[in-house]
Amino acid sequence: MKFREFMVNSHSTREFVDIGVVEQDMKEIKTYLDEVNSTVGKEKGFSLILIENGAVVYQNLEGSGGYGGVMIKGPHYIGLRLDKADHEIEIFGAFYMQSVVKKIYDLGLGSCWITLSEISQAQEEKLLGGQKGIVEHLLVFGKPVKKESSTDKHTTVISCDTKYEQNPYGITMITTNDESRLSVVDTVFLQNWGNVAPFSEMEKRGVLDLLYYVRNSPSFQNIQPCRLILKDGYAELAVVNPEREENYTDAGIMLFTLEGLAKELSFPSNWHFIQDDSGSTEYRRVAHFDL
Template identity: 35%
Template structure:
C-alpha cells in the first residue's frame, strides 16, 4: 500500500476501550521495540502496561493543556541526552512506532510531558535520562476511524487524521489539491532553490519528480500548525532548514516531517535517507533558521 494512502486511514485517538490489548499484539509490539532500538543510541522505548497507574500519576499534568488522555497502555520515549540530534531522532522513530501500532489496528495519541515536574518523570523512568513525550495507545472506542473534524488552524481543510502530539488534530490531504481554502503553505513558500528565499520553478520540480513529494510533505503535522520547516533543493541534494531551532518543539517537528518525507519519497522511487547535519544559523525573512539534515536524490 502506498504510504500516503496508508496515512489517509490514520487518526489521533483520544478515547480507548478499557480492555488491555491481546498478548499476541503485545509481543509483536515488544519485538518492534527491540527492532527499532537496535538502530538507536541514547533513546529507549518504555512500555507501561498498567495504564491506570500512569494516568493517575499524570492526570492534570501531562497531555493537552493538562488534560491527560486515559488509555490501557502507554509508551514512554526516554532519552539520555537532550541535544538536537537526539530530539530529532526520537520524534522520527516515535512516528515510525505509531505506524506500527496502526498496522496492529491500535489507536494512539501523543502526550506532551513538557510541564510535568522532573521528580515525577524520574520516578516513571527509574533511571538516568528524561522523557518529554509518551504515547497513549489501545483499542479505539469508536469502531469507525475515518471520522473527520476541523481543528485549530485547520478549518475548511479537505484532510484526514494523522497522529500528532499537538493540541489540534492534524489531518491529511487525499489524492490531490483541495478545492477548499487551505491553511497550509504553498509549495512555493516552503521549497527553495540553492538558498532560502530564492524561488524554484514548479516545472523544474515536476520534471524531477519532486512536485508530488513536496505537495504531500507540506501536510505533515507540526506544533499548532506552525510548519517550521523549509526545503532547499540544490543539485542532487535536499536540505531541511528549521525555523527557530532553539525551540525544542520545532526540532521535534523536524523529526516528524523527515519521517513522512522519507516514506513518501520511497513510494515515489527515491531511495535516499536523511543524514543529520550541524550547521550555522541562517537569517532569512527576519527569522533564524538552521539546516539540520540533508537528503540525497
Template identity: 80%
Template sequence: MKFREFTVNSHSTREFVDSGVEERDMNEIKTYLDEVNNTAGKEKGFSLILMENGADVYQNLEGYGGYGGVMLKGPHYIGLRLDKVDHEIEVLGAFYLQSVVRKIYDLGLGSCWISLKEITPDQAEKILGGQVGTIQHLLVFGKPTKKENKPEKHTTIINCDSKYEQDPYGIAVITTNDETRLSVVDTIFLQTWGNVAPYEEMEKRGVLDLLYYVRNSPSFQNGQPCRLILKDGYAELCIINPEQEENYTDAGIMLFTLEGLAKELSFPSNWHFINDDSGNVEYRRVAHFDL
C-alpha cells in the same frame, strides 16, 4: 500497506477502550521496540519505554501531561527517553517513535503523541523508572473507541477537501478546506533559503508529488515549522524558529514521512543529521536528504 495510504488515513486517537491490546499485538510491539532500542537507540542515545500499566501512568500525569495539562487516558503508553537534551537525539528519537505510530496503525490500533513539557522532575523520574535521562514525549495507544450514531472523529492528511488537519499531539485543527496548510511553494526553496522553488522546477526534477505529500507531515499545533531547500541531487531539511525545541521533534516526524514517501516513489531516501552551528536565528538546517 502503502506508505501513502498510511499518511492519508492515519489519525490521532484520543479515546480508547479499557480492555487494552491483545497479547499477540502487544508481542509484536514489544519485538519492534526491542529492535529499535538495540540498534538505533543504543547507538544514538535514546530508548522507547513500554508502559503497560496505563492507569498508573495516567494517574501520575493527570493535570500535567498533554497540552495545557489535558492528559489523554489510555491502556498503554510508550515513553521516548533521551540520554540528554540534544537536537540530534531529539530528531532521531522522534523519527523512530513515529515509526512506532506506523507499526501500531498497521495492527489496526490507534495512538496519539503526548507532550510532557509541563511535568515535574518527580513525575519524570517515576515514568523513567530509575533510568538516567530525560523524557519529553509519550505515545498513548490501544484499541480506538467507536461510538454509534456519531461520526468517528479523525484527521486526515494529503486530502485537500479534508475537514480535519492532522496533529499528532491530539489537538484537532478543524477546517473546511486546505487553506490552513502552507502551499508547496511556501515550504520549498530552490538552492538558497527564501528563493521560492517554481512548480515547473519541481516537476522538472520529478519531485512535485513527493513534496506535495510531505508538506502535510503532522506537527505540533499544526505549526508546520519544516522547510526544504532543493539542491542538486539532494535537499536540506530546515526548521524555522530554531529556539523552539518542539520543532526538532517535528523535524524527526517529517523525516520519517519523507523517507517513507521517498522509498515508495523510488527516490534514494538516504539521509543524515546536520549539526548546524551557524547560530542563525531565522532557521536551522537539520538534515541532508538524498533525492
C-alpha cells in the same frame, strides 16, 4: 499498506476502549521496540519505554501531562527517553517514535503523541523507572473507540484534493479544507533559503507529488515549522524559529514522513543529521536527504 494511505488515513486517537491490547499485537509491538532500542537507540542516545499499565501513568500525569495539562487516558503508553537534551537525539528519537505510530496503525490500533513539557521532576522519574535521562513525550495507544461517521478517515480516497486533519499531539484542530496548511511553494526553497521553488522546477525534477504529500507531515499545534531547500540531487531539511525545541521533534516526524514517501515513490531515501553552525536566528538546517 501504502505509505500515502497511512499519511491520509492516520489521525490522532484521543478515546480508547477500556481494555488492553490483545497479546499477539502487544508481542509485535514489544519486538519492534526491542529492535529499535538495540539497533538504533543505543547508538543514537534514546530508548522507547513500554509501560503496559496505563492507569499508573494516567494517575501520575493527570493535570500536568499533555497539552495545557489535559492528559489523554489510555491502556498503554510508550515513553521516548533521551540521554540528554540534544537536537540530534531529539530528531532520531522522534523519527523512530513516529515509526511506532505507523506500526501501531498497521495493527489496526490508535495512538496519540503527548507532550510532557509541564511535568515535575518527580513525575518524570516515575516514568523513567530508575533509568537516567529525560522524557519529553509519550505515545498513548490502544483500541480506539469506534465512532460511526460518514467521514470516517479509514474510508478516505486518496487524491490531490484530499482534505487533511493531522495533529500528533491530541489537540483538536478540525479543518474543513486544505487552506489551513501552507502550500508547497511556501515550504520549499530552491538552492538557497528564501528562494521560492517554482512549480515548474519541482515538476522538472519529478518531486512535486512527493512534496505535496510531505507538507502534510503532522506537527505540534499544526504550525508546520519544517522547510526543504532543494539542491542538486538532494535536499536539506530546516526548521524555522530554531530556538523552539518542539520544532526538532517535528523535524524527526517530517523525516520519517519524507523517507516513507520517498521509498514508495522510488526516490533515494538516505538521510543524515546536519550540525548547522551558521548561527542563523531565522532557521537551522538539521538534515541532508538524498533526492
